[in-house]
Every structure is written in C-alpha cells, then in structure tokens.
Amino acid sequence: MNTAELSIAKRPGRPLSFDREKALNDAMLQFWRTGYETTSVSTLTNAMGITAPSLYTAFGDKESLFLECLERYSNPGPKTTPELILKAPSARQAAQTLLESSAYWFTQPDYPAGCLVASAASSGSETSHRVRAALTTIRKANEKALQRKAERDVREGRLPKTADARALSAMTIAVMQGMSTLARDGADRKALLSVVQAAMMAWPADQS
Amino acid sequence: MNTAELSIAKRPGRPLSFDREKALNDAMLQFWRTGYETTSVSTLTNAMGITAPSLYTAFGDKESLFLECLERYSNPGPKTTPELILKAPSARQAAQTLLESSAYWFTQPDYPAGCLVASAASSGSETSHRVRAALTTIRKANEKALQRKAERDVREGRLPKTADARALSAMTIAVMQGMSTLARDGADRKALLSVVQAAMMAWPADQS
DNA sequence: CTCAATACGTAACGAGCGTTATGTATTACT
DNA sequence: AGTAATACATAACGCTCGTTACGTATTGAG
Numbered sequence: 001m002n003t004a005e006l007s008i009a010k011r012p013g014r015p016l017s018f019d020r021e022k023a024l025n026d027a028m029l030q031f032w033r034t035g036y037e038t039t040s041v042s043t044l045t046n047a048m049g050i051t052a053p054s055l056y057t058a059f060g061d062k063e064s065l066f067l068e069c070l071e072r073y074s075n076p077g078p079k080t081t082p083e084l085i086l087k088a089p090s091a092r093q094a095a096q097t098l099l100e101s102s103a104y105w106f107t108q109p110d111y112p113a114g115c116l117v118a119s120a121a122s123s124g125s126e127t128s129h130r131v132r133a134a135l136t137t138i139r140k141a142n143e144k145a146l147q148r149k150a151e152r153d154v155r156e157g158r159l160p161k162t163a164d165a166r167a168l169s170a171m172t173i174a175v176m177q178g179m180s181t182l183a184r185d186g187a188d189r190k191a192l193l194s195v196v197q198a199a200m201m202a203w204p205a206d207q208s
Numbered sequence: 209m210n211t212a213e214l215s216i217a218k219r220p221g222r223p224l225s226f227d228r229e230k231a232l233n234d235a236m237l238q239f240w241r242t243g244y245e246t247t248s249v250s251t252l253t254n255a256m257g258i259t260a261p262s263l264y265t266a267f268g269d270k271e272s273l274f275l276e277c278l279e280r281y282s283n284p285g286p287k288t289t290p291e292l293i294l295k296a297p298s299a300r301q302a303a304q305t306l307l308e309s310s311a312y313w314f315t316q317p318d319y320p321a322g323c324l325v326a327s328a329a330s331s332g333s334e335t336s337h338r339v340r341a342a343l344t345t346i347r348k349a350n351e352k353a354l355q356r357k358a359e360r361d362v363r364e365g366r367l368p369k370t371a372d373a374r375a376l377s378a379m380t381i382a383v384m385q386g387m388s389t390l391a392r393d394g395a396d397r398k399a400l401l402s403v404v405q406a407a408m409m410a411w412p413a414d415q416s
Numbered sequence: 417c418t419c420a421a422t423a424c425g426t427a428a429c430g431a432g433c434g435t436t437a438t439g440t441a442t443t444a445c446t
Numbered sequence: 447a448g449t450a451a452t453a454c455a456t457a458a459c460g461c462t463c464g465t466t467a468c469g470t471a472t473t474g475a476g
Contacts, residue, residue: 013452014442035331037246041434043333052435057453062434118389123243123327125251136393167402170390174403177389178382181326185344187378194375195382202409221422222472249464260465265423270464 020058023048027059028069032112036066036121036131066120067134073116074138082145090158091150091165092203095172098146099199102176103192106183118180143173153206160204168203175199228266231256235267236277240320244274244329244339274328275342281324282346290353298366299358299373300411303380306354307407310384311400314391326388351381361414368412376411383407 030047031039041062045052059065074081081098088094106114117138121131150165159165179192187195238255239247249270253260267273282289289306296302314322325346329339358373367373387400395403 010444011452012444012450014444014454016453017442033331034333038331038333038336040432042432051455053454053456056435119331123241123246123392125242125246128246139389139393164402164406166399167406170395170399171383171403171406174386174390174407175379175382177386178384181347181385182378182382184331185347191374191378194372195379198372198375198379198410199382199407200410202406218474219422220420220474222424222474224423225472248462250462259425261424261426264465 016054016058018048018050018054023050023055023058024065024068024072027065028072028116029112031066031069031120032073032116035119037124037128063128063131066131070117070120070134070138082141085142085145085149088149090206091146091153091169092159092200092206094146094149095168095203096196096200098142099172099176099179099196100193102179103189103196106180107187107189107192113186114184115176115180118177119184139173139177142176143169146172158206160207163204171202172199224262224266226256226258226262231258231263231266232273232276232280235273236280236324237320239274239277239328240281240324243327245332245336271336271339274339278324278328278342278346290349293350293353293357296357298414299354299361299377300367300408300414302354302357303376303411304404304408306350307380307384307387307404308401310387311397311404314388315395315397315400321394322392323384323388326385327392347381347385350384351377354380366414368415371412379410380407 026048027044030044033039034043041052041055044062044065045055048055050058055065059068079087085091085094085098088097102115117135121128121135124132146169147166150159150163150169153159154161154163154165175195179187179195182195183192234256235252238252241247242251249260249263252270252273253263256263258266263273267276287295293299293302293306296305310323325343329336329343332340354377355374358367358371358377361367362369362371362373383403387395387403390403391400
C-alpha cells in the first residue's frame with residue numbers, strides 16, 4: 001500500500017453517485033456563461049445533473065462552489081499565470097503571450113465567449129463581496145507579476161530606462177479585460193488577435 | 209403662450225409629488241454602483257426616496273428605468289460620444305480624448321468608480337437580454353464611430369496606409385473597458401492617465 | 417360641486433431565491 | 447450481522463424578488 005492509495009483512501013459512508021470533477025466543470029461553464037449572482041442554484045443543478053442537496057453535500061454552498069470553479073478556471077495547468085509571466089524571456093514577450101492566449105481562450109468554439117474572471121461580477125451587491133474580492137485578487141496578481149517582470153527588464157536593460165513598467169502592465173491587463181467584453185459582444189478570434197497586435201505596438205522593443 | 213409652455217402643459221390628474229429628474233439620477237447612481245440585475249427594486253426605491261408604486265407610475269418597470277438611466281448616463285451633454293469622435297481633428301486625437309475623459313470620468317470623487325456601461329451587465333441571464341443588447345449597442349456605436357474616423361484618416365493620409373483602422377479602434381475601446389475594471393479595482397486617476405499614455409503609443413503619430 | 421384622471425400609501429401577490437430538515441439507501445469498519 | 451457514517455430523493459423552509467390591487471388623496475376641467 002503506497003502513499004497514493006492512502007491519499008485516496010475511501011472515507012466511511014456512502015460515496016458520491018456522480019462524477020464530482022465533471023459536475024464542477026459543468027458548474028464552471030454555467031458561471032462562465034451567466035455570471036455569479038445571476039446564476040441560480042436551480043440553473044446550476046440542471047447544468048450539473050444533480051439535485052440541490054447533492055450540490056450542498058459535495059461543494060458546501062453556492063459561494064464555495066463558485067470559488068472552487070474560479071480556482072479550476074484560473075489554474076487549469078500545472079503553472080499559474082503569474083508563474084508563467086515570471087518565467088517568460090521578457091516582460092514584453094510575457095505580455096504578448098498573455099494577450100494572444102487570451103485571444104484564443106476567449107473565442108474557443110463550444111465554450112462561453114470571454115473570460116470568467118473578467119465578466120463574472122464586475123459590479124454586484126454587497127452580499128457577494130467575497131466573490132468580488134477573489135476576482136479582484138486574481139486580476140491584481142496578474143498585473144503585479146507583469147509589473148515586476150517589466151521593472152526587472154528596465155533595471156537589466158531589456159526595456160529602455162524611460163519605459164513606464166507600471167503603466168505598460170496595467171495597460172496590458174486593461175486590454176485583456178477589454179478583449180473579454182469584445183468577445184462577449186461577438187468579436188471573433190481574428191479580430192482579437194489584431195487587437196493584440198495593435199496593443200503590442202505600445203511596448204518598446206526588447207533591447208538586444 | 210409659446211410652444212415651450214405648450215410642451216409642458218400639465219396633464220390632468222394629480223402630479224408627481226417628487227422630482228422625477230432627481231429620482232432618475234439617484235437610480236442611475238445606484239445602478240452604476242451595483243449593476244442591473246443585482247440591484248433590487250427595494251434598493252432602488254430606498255435610494256430614490258420613493259415607494260415602489262411611485263417608481264412604476266413614473267418609470268414603467270425596472271427595465272425601462274434602467275434604459276432611461278442608461279440614456280441619461282451615455283448622453284449627458286448635447287452631443288453623443290460618436291458625434292464627438294467624428295468631429296475630432298483626427299482619429300488619434302479622438303481616441304486620446306475618449307480615453308482621457310474616461311480616465312477622469314471613471315475616477316470622479318463621490319461617484320461610483322468605473323463605467324456604468326462597462327460594468328452593469330457584462331454577463332447575465334437570458335431574462336435581461338434587452339438590457340444587455342442596449343449596453344452592447346452603446347459599446348459598438350463608439351467602436352464603429354472611431355473605426356470610421358480612422359478609416360477616413362488612412363484614406364486622407366493622416367494615418368499611414370499600413371495602419372489597421374479596425375484593430376486600433378477595437379484596441380482603444382478595449383482599453384477603455386479595461387480601465388473601468390481597473391478603476392473598480394481601486395486604480396486612481398493618475399494610474400489611469402498613465403495607462404492612456406501607454407496605450408496611445410500604439411497609435412501611429414498623425415502625419416503632417 | 418362634480419367628474420375624470422392621475423398619484424399616493426398600504427399591503428399583498430405569485431414566483432423564485434438559497435438553503436435545509438427528514439427519512440431512506442448505500443457504503444466501510446468491526 | 448451490526449453499527450456508524452455518508453449520500454440520496456422529496457419536500458419544504460423563510461426570504462426576497464419584481465410587480466400590482468385597492469382604497470384614498472390630490473389635481474384640472476366643465
């Protein structure tokens with residue numbers, strides 16, 4: 001008996017009768033389509049193919065379910081977006097990769113248009129402040145990572161001394177957010193990629 | 209008796225006991241703060257200082273009230289934003305004016321942060337599709353006006369022949385949308401103005 | 417003064433919200 | 447086999463939603 005088997009050792013009691021991962025994914029897609037506050041629990045249970053008590057047993061409540069969906073959405077791979085930014089060869093290339101992958105991600109066929117983080121709860125009442133805080137945290141983490149990367153590039157000469165690292169990263173994040181709205185309004189992948197190309201003109205070329 | 213007096217001739221029956229303009233303004237501010245679907249009628253009536261039947265008498269229903277607020281918000285002056293864009297000396301200057309005034313508008317003290325149009329209903333259920341359509345229409349009208357202005361500048365030599373009018377205008381609108389989110393997340397006026405400065409680097413200089 | 421028309425305050429409507437109590441079925445452990 | 451623990455399905459909870467009857471008060475017209 002190895003540690004892996006230990007970590008998935010079955011708890012006592014009746015096990016879940018549905019695939020928790022699939023249900024979570026279905027919930028994420030529904031939130032992606034229709035936001036947080038405007039998606040009801042009954043809409044969720046329909047999309048997930050389970051009943052309300054099952055949802056509460058497996059995920060706690062609506063807010064916890066959303067936060068878990070958010071985690072799944074923003075950390076789909078082994079590396080987080082801030083980590084990817086910091087590992088890029090330059091801030092400029094990190095920005096370009098971020099925007100280009102966003103252009104792809106926001107226009108995937110058979111997926112909701114735009115970005116879950118950008119469009120889930122840009123406004124909202126006071127009752128969902130934890131949700132809004134989580135969304136803001138994700139957005140700011142990306143911006144901060146890009147900013148630090150750009151500041152380092154200025155220090156190390158990959159960007160001109162006159163470059164405004166903070167402004168460039170905030171502008172890049174703004175373009176990303178805005179592209180989500182463009183996608184929701186019907187812009188296709190080609191249009192978004194041309195937006196990326198235009199926005200990257202604002203970045204000074206990497207100094208060699 | 210002139211035509212102005214005729215146009216405000218009193219209708220029969222008891223007049224409204226509150227200032228309709230002030231109530232409309234209060235409703236707009238509330239929608240601005242908390243969005244469309246997440247703002248309840250009771251929240252609105254509290255903010256407006258009237259009762260629900262008064263709201264329905266004066267404004268129809270929640271959706272009509274929001275659409276009227278939207279008109280008031282997006283047409284505050286004698287000229288619409290598309291008109292201002294078309295009258296600017298160049299597309300580049302129109303974009304700069306649009307972004308700079310947005311930076312100011314999104315960070316007014318004692319007003320909600322960000323943009324009502326950008327944050328009211330970026331996602332949402334199917335029941336509010338008329339509201340979402342109205343918001344999309346406003347966004348697209350601005351983008352289209354800027355695009356036409358830029359296309360004319362390319363034709364008339366104010367912009368280089370290689371400039372992508374569509375991409376530049378879409379990028380500019382994206383930055384504007386994104387700045388609204390930045391403002392909601394706490395960015396101050398100075399930060400937004402530096403974002404504008406950075407974004408404008410993507411626009412080729414006007415040819416003289 | 418009467419009448420028609422509109423707004424007002426109170427109170428309530430049906431519907432849907434997020435959530436949970438209840439009893440039963442299914443599992444693991446002893 | 448028996449017990450503890452968990453999930454299941456059904457049904458309902460209290461609450462808020464957007465909206466509106468209903469009766470009364472206030473206006474202009476004749």
